[in-house]
Amino acid sequence: MPWLPDLVTALFKRQRRKASRLQSRAWRIAGVYAAISILWIVFSDQILTLFVSDQALLLRLSVYKGVGFVIFTSLLLLLMMRRTYGAIEAGYDNLKQHKQEIERGNRLYSALSHINQSIVAAADRQQLFDKVSQSLVNYGGFRMAWIGTVGEAQSVPEPLAWSGDGTSCINDIIQHSGHDARGINPWDKVINDGVSYVCNDVLFDPLSKLWRHEAIKQDLQSFTSLPLRLEGKVCGVLSVYANEPEFFCKRELSLLEEVAIDVSFGLESFRMANERYEAETTARQESQFSQAMLDSMPGIVYFYNEAGHFLRWNKNFETVSGYSHDEVAGMHPLQFFDDDEKRLLELAIARVFRDGEAAVEASFMAKNGSKVPYFFTGRSVRYKGQLCLAGVGINISDRIAAEDRIEQLAFYDPLTGLPNRRLMQDRLQHSIATGSRQRKYGALLFIDLDNFKTLNDTKGHNIGDNLLTMTAQRLNGCVREGDTVARFGGDEFVVILESLSDNVEQAVNNAEIAGEKILRAMSEPYPLQGEDYHGSASVGVSLYGDRDISAHELIRRADTAMYQAKRSGRNTLYFYDPAMQAVLEARLQMETDLRLALEEKQFCLYYQPQVDNEGNVVGAEALIRWMCPTKGLIPPGDFIPLAEEAGLIVPIGNWVLNAACRKLKAWENSALTSRLQLAVNVSARQFHQDDFVRQVLDAIATNNVRRGSLKLELTESLILDNVDSAVEKMNALGDAGVRFSMDDFGTGYSSLSYLTQLPLHQLKIDQSFVHKMLDRSVNAVIVQTIIGMANNLEIEVIAEGVETMEQFRFLKDLGCPLFQGYHFGKPVPEKEFEKALSSSPRATS
Numbered sequence: 001m002p003w004l005p006d007l008v009t010a011l012f013k014r015q016r017r018k019a020s021r022l023q024s025r026a027w028r029i030a031g032v033y034a035a036i037s038i039l040w041i042v043f044s045d046q047i048l049t050l051f052v053s054d055q056a057l058l059l060r061l062s063v064y065k066g067v068g069f070v071i072f073t074s075l076l077l078l079l080m081m082r083r084t085y086g087a088i089e090a091g092y093d094n095l096k097q098h099k100q101e102i103e104r105g106n107r108l109y110s111a112l113s114h115i116n117q118s119i120v121a122a123a124d125r126q127q128l129f130d131k132v133s134q135s136l137v138n139y140g141g142f143r144m145a146w147i148g149t150v151g152e153a154q155s156v157p158e159p160l161a162w163s164g165d166g167t168s169c170i171n172d173i174i175q176h177s178g179h180d181a182r183g184i185n186p187w188d189k190v191i192n193d194g195v196s197y198v199c200n201d202v203l204f205d206p207l208s209k210l211w212r213h214e215a216i217k218q219d220l221q222s223f224t225s226l227p228l229r230l231e232g233k234v235c236g237v238l239s240v241y242a243n244e245p246e247f248f249c250k251r252e253l254s255l256l257e258e259v260a261i262d263v264s265f266g267l268e269s270f271r272m273a274n275e276r277y278e279a280e281t282t283a284r285q286e287s288q289f290s291q292a293m294l295d296s297m298p299g300i301v302y303f304y305n306e307a308g309h310f311l312r313w314n315k316n317f318e319t320v321s322g323y324s325h326d327e328v329a330g331m332h333p334l335q336f337f338d339d340d341e342k343r344l345l346e347l348a349i350a351r352v353f354r355d356g357e358a359a360v361e362a363s364f365m366a367k368n369g370s371k372v373p374y375f376f377t378g379r380s381v382r383y384k385g386q387l388c389l390a391g392v393g394i395n396i397s398d399r400i401a402a403e404d405r406i407e408q409l410a411f412y413d414p415l416t417g418l419p420n421r422r423l424m425q426d427r428l429q430h431s432i433a434t435g436s437r438q439r440k441y442g443a444l445l446f447i448d449l450d451n452f453k454t455l456n457d458t459k460g461h462n463i464g465d466n467l468l469t470m471t472a473q474r475l476n477g478c479v480r481e482g483d484t485v486a487r488f489g490g491d492e493f494v495v496i497l498e499s500l501s502d503n504v505e506q507a508v509n510n511a512e513i514a515g516e517k518i519l520r521a522m523s524e525p526y527p528l529q530g531e532d533y534h535g536s537a538s539v540g541v542s543l544y545g546d547r548d549i550s551a552h553e554l555i556r557r558a559d560t561a562m563y564q565a566k567r568s569g570r571n572t573l574y575f576y577d578p579a580m581q582a583v584l585e586a587r588l589q590m591e592t593d594l595r596l597a598l599e600e601k602q603f604c605l606y607y608q609p610q611v612d613n614e615g616n617v618v619g620a621e622a623l624i625r626w627m628c629p630t631k632g633l634i635p636p637g638d639f640i641p642l643a644e645e646a647g648l649i650v651p652i653g654n655w656v657l658n659a660a661c662r663k664l665k666a667w668e669n670s671a672l673t674s675r676l677q678l679a680v681n682v683s684a685r686q687f688h689q690d691d692f693v694r695q696v697l698d699a700i701a702t703n704n705v706r707r708g709s710l711k712l713e714l715t716e717s718l719i720l721d722n723v724d725s726a727v728e729k730m731n732a733l734g735d736a737g738v739r740f741s742m743d744d745f746g747t748g749y750s751s752l753s754y755l756t757q758l759p760l761h762q763l764k765i766d767q768s769f770v771h772k773m774l775d776r777s778v779n780a781v782i783v784q785t786i787i788g789m790a791n792n793l794e795i796e797v798i799a800e801g802v803e804t805m806e807q808f809r810f811l812k813d814l815g816c817p818l819f820q821g822y823h824f825g826k827p828v829p830e831k832e833f834e835k836a837l838s839s840s841p842r843a844t845s
C-alpha cells in the first residue's frame, strides 16, 4: 500500500491548514474587538457627555457603560470560545475517526497482504481458506471469520474454515438466517445474486433475529458475507464479524471485496493449477499408458520424422535390436538394415511420405549382426509441425517358416527332403522347354527299387524309410548340380539330367553313364539294423529335347522303360522304346483281369506228382492255373509276379491254401490218395502277413486236414527276410502238423547256420541244378552236396525238374529219396491227376 503514507500526510496537512485558518480568524476577531473597544472607550464618553452633563450621573453611566461593555464582550468571548472549542472538538473527533479508519484500513491492508501471501503460499484450497480466515481475524481485527463453499444446487454454504471467537455459532448463523419481506435470506443474496450482504447492527437486523442472542453472547455485532467466485460462478462465501456495530463502512466493504476477489483469484489459480495438474497427470498417464501399450506389443514400434530422427519407439525395439535407448536415439532407421535391403526400405519410406502409408518385408538387423525377417508398416502423420512416420514391425519368422514348411510339404517329400512329384513335374516341364529352345538333349530316369515292398513288409516301415532316405542321398551323390533328384512316390525316384548334349548319341551315352552310376550306387550294401542289405534298382530312361513332349508323356515313357528293366531281371537300365509301352499296357490290363479272375473264381489247381526212388507217388505239388475266359489257360509264371507286385498274391494265396486243404480232405476218402502229401507254394508277401498263421490254421481246421499232409513250400529269401519271425510262424504251424519244404534250394545263400535253426522237413533241390547236373559237373557237385547236407541234418530232400531217366538214376545214385519232374508227370488238373494215380501201378502210398 504505497499510497497509505500520502493519505496520512494529507490528513495532517488538512488539520494544519484548519489550525492556521483558526489562528488568523482569532487575530482578526481580536483586532476587531480591540478596534471596537478603543472606539467605544474613546467615543462613548464623548457621546455620553453630549447627552449627560451631570457628573455624578455621567460617572454612574460611565460605570454602567463599562459594566455593560464587559458583559457584552464577555458574552461575545463566551460565544467565540464556545464556537472555537466546538470546532476543535469536532476536529479532534474527526481526527480520531480518521485515525480509526486508518487503523482499520491498516489492519485490513495487513490482512490483505497476508491473504495475498497465503494465496501464493497455500498448497491447496483448505490451506488457503484456513489462512484467509486466520489473517482476517489476526491481522484484520475481525472478531470472527469463516469461509464456506457452495456446491451445485446448494442454497447455503458449507463451512470449511473458520477463525476467531464465536465460531461455535457459525452453524446457527448459516442455518437460521431469516428471510426479508420478499422472502430472501442473506444466502440467497450472496449465493444466487452474487452480491455481498452487510449487517451493520445485529441488534436491529431482522434477518439475524434467530441467532441474535447467540451473536450478542459472542459479541458479534456486525458482519458481512461476500461471494467467492470460480469461473464467474459463486462457489463460496466469506463472512467476517466485528465486535462493534456500524463497522462495515464503504471503505471496509471495498477492501473486503478486494479480499474476496483475491481469494476468488486464489481459487481460480488453484482450479487452473489443478486443471493443469490434472491435464499434466492425464498427459503423463496417457504417455505412460501408451508407452506401456507400445512396450507390451509383441512387435517393434517406431516413430521418426522425415529426417529419420527417432522420436519414439517401444522397449521391444531396443530388445530386438540390442541397441540401448540412447543409441537408438542417435540412429537413422536405415541403419537397421543390411546394405542390399536399404534401397528397398528407402523406397518404402518414400512411399509412406508420398502416399500416406506403405508396408514392406525386410530383415531387421540387430546390433550383433543377426537378421530377423519382419513385416514393417508405416503411416505418415503430422506431429509438432513435422511430417513423421509411425509404424510397427512384426516378426514374421514363424510365418516364413510356416510358408517354407508349407512349400516343403507342397513341393518336397517329407521323408527324403527331395522334390516331390509336383515339383519334379514343374522342373521337368521347364527343362523340356529349355532343352527344346537350346536344342539340348536331357534325360529322365525313372528308378524303382527292386524288392522294396518285400523289405518294407518284412522289416517294417522304419527300415523301409531308412532305405529310402539312404537311396535319396545316394541318388543326389550321382548327379551334377542343376540336375533334379525327386521322389516320385513309394520306392520310385526320378532323376532329371539336364542339358546332356546337343548330340543325341552323346546324350544317350551320358544318360547311360549316369544310369549305370546310379545302378552301382543302388547296389552298394545298405547298413540296416546292423546288417548289410543288398538292394538294387531298375532304371528306365527316356530322352527329351528333339521335339515337344509333355512332362506327363515323358514320365510315362521312362516308367515303361523301368518296367521293362524290371521284367528283364531287375538291377538293370532300359531306354524307352514304343514296344515296351505295349507290353506295359498289356500288363496293366492283366492286373485288371486278375482282380476280376479272383472275383469270378477263374483259378484252379493243377497237381504234379512227387515220387519216391521206386517211382511211387507219395504226394503232389499244387500249382495254380488261371482259366481266363478270353485268353485260355494262363501259367502262374505269367501272372504270379504281377499278382505279387499288385498285392493280389495274398487273396490268391489264401484261395490256393483253402483249395489244397479241401483237396486233401477229399483225398482222405480214397485209399489211393489218403496218404498223399500236398505241397503248396507260399509267396513272401503272403507269408509275412500278420495273420498268415491264422489263415493257415483256419484252412486246416475248416477242412479238418490230416496232420502232416499239408506241406508249405517256402523260399530261402522269404525266410531270410526275418528269420526269427519265420521260425516263430513255422513253429506255430509245425505244432498244427504243417510240414515245410525249402523251395528252389541252392539258388539263394543256403546258409547252414539258418538251416539248423529252421523247423524244416524238406529241401527241394532247384530244377536248374538238376537240369544241368549231367552236363556240368559243378551242378552235380552242388546236387550231391545238398543231398549229403540234408542227410546229415536229417532233413528230407527232393529233387525237382527231373525230366529224364538218366537224371532220375543219377539222383537216386546220389542218395536222393524223392523226385518231382516231367519224367514222373507234368502238373495236371485234379481229375487227370487222380486218374493217372489210379491207372499207375506205382501210384501207391
Ligand SMILES: Nc1nc2c(ncn2[C@@H]2O[C@H](COP(=O)(O)O[C@H]3[C@@H](O)[C@H](n4cnc5c(=O)[nH]c(N)nc54)O[C@@H]3COP(=O)(O)O)[C@@H](O)[C@H]2O)c(=O)[nH]1
Pocket (backbone or CB within 6 Å): 608, 621, 622, 623, 624, 635, 636, 637, 640, 653, 656, 681, 682, 683, 713, 743, 744, 767, 800, 801, 802, 803, 820, 821, 822, 823, 827
Ligand atoms: N505263390 C504261388 N506260386 C505258385 C503257385 N503255383 C505255381 N506257382 C509258382 O509259379 C511258378 C511256375 O509254376 P509252374 O508253371 O506251375 O511250374 C511248375 C512246374 O510245372 C515246373 N516243373 C516241374 N517239373 C518240371 C520239369 O521237369 N521241367 C520243367 N521245365 N519244369 C518243371 O516247376 C514249377 C514248380 O516249381 P516250384 O514251385 O519251384 O516247385 C513256380 O515258381 C511256382 O512256384 C501258387 O499256387 N502259389
